[in-house]
Amino acid sequence: MGIINFPSKKRYLTGIDWIIHALDYITKKATGTGNTSQIVLELEGSPQKDKFRNCLDSLIGKYPVLHGRPSRDYNLAPYWKISFTKQRQPLPLKISYLDNTSSEANIFSILERIANLKFIGNQEHLFFHLIYAENKTYVAMTFDHRLFDALGAEAFLEMLQNEWKNKDNSFCNKDIIVPAESAHLCNWRRKFIAGQQANRAFLKMGENAPPRVLPLPASLNNLGFRFKVIPFDKYQTDLILENAYKEAGYLMLMPYVLASAIWIMHKLFTKRNIKSGDYVVPVSIDMRPTDKVQQKVFFNHVSFLFFLVRPDEADHFPVLIKSIKQQLYDQVKSELPRNFQEASLLMRILPLPILSNIMRLYLKGQIASFSFSNVGESAYKSSSFMGKKILNILHMPRVPVPPGLGIFFHQFQNKLNVVLSFLEGILSDEEANELIHTLQSRLGAK
């Protein structure tokens, strides 16, 4: 199968895409590296590296979108420029072999280092590492968030799996995988009304701005991110789900884990004697129907909910849960996520330096107290990768700076994983460990 012919060399960026570009700009300006993330497959056994290389080259060759770059049209709408003719270098793939004395901690520190590597130039958005350990292999895909959101990255790995199986990836044909997004230069009235709704919500959030944040280190240049991971087993996950049911209600896992995250952060902030401001937490939500992720792999298909919690609410867990549930209800009722998606289309006219300043206006220079998401069940549906059983899938996202701090929940095969991501220097190792232990206790899995 040759290169898939796309309908256009331009894929217009949506408003959400442009917001993600702005977050990338902000983080790159602060730390030297953009808003990137890493997804790690932990495999039982060792896939063949040559076969991996061949499948990767074959897949990458079909999707020139992977080597695109942002550009701007004469009508000022930004787009992703896709070049079909340029000869490309193969996608970077590094292979490491660890001896049987390597500990899990050693492997993890390698993954941490990889997650902080920079892309080279403006057309590299993806690279892979294979780490062969004693009885396991780790496949780490580091990706540019401008090209994939979290579920999209998982779906892309499934495409690689399909390539290995020689399975036709044409469910992702040209019109589906990179659909021709319009420039959205119409329906201005609807966009403005959506903008009014979104603006009203943000003004309310900024009433007591700036929000409570951890101070950033004095110099941010070339600082990397650290990660702490809790992989819960099935038994622990069932305990957590049961506690969510008891304390938050039926199908209220997201409010429960968000409340738990705010609760532990509140303990940390209080211990640090940070007293002014409320907690403002944006929560990314996927806007694709669950079974449509494989048809919309590239770019960003999320929107956001925004939660505001007062410190006195954060002191009492039942009060905290109730506040979050009510805010969730109110924002869904007022269609804030959809309004935000629609209104953000208006923001595309702004160059990134200006947009990044506007994004920080509402909260007086800040964006959030910390980042959060609860991705839910994985978009990677197979139980194996290149013939090897998948033991777990982890996400290790760098977080926009500010705030440089985030907690992320994700499920794979009905097991919950939690990742704490923090900029070096924003937390000590002891504080990070304490946060993780407190979270485990709060979730009832310890």
Add this chain to the structure above:
Amino acid sequence: MGVTTLKEIENILSQEIATILSVDSSKVILDTPFHEMGIDSLSFVELLVFIEKTFNIKLMESGLTSENFRTVRSLASSISRMS
């Protein structure tokens, strides 16, 4: 909304769940628990908002137990009683 039979409520809820999940309404089984259908926190709240707008009933703080919410059939029955 005017007087609605239990069957009509079940149909209305099934249609809305099918829309939320982007599936055919024939795939929505009345006695399948919502969590087994793939409904998560966000989609469940979307359903509750729909119920408020359609039947003028706020279920979020209604005091109903989780058993009342669990399936289309039990939810429709609760709505019918409260309408």
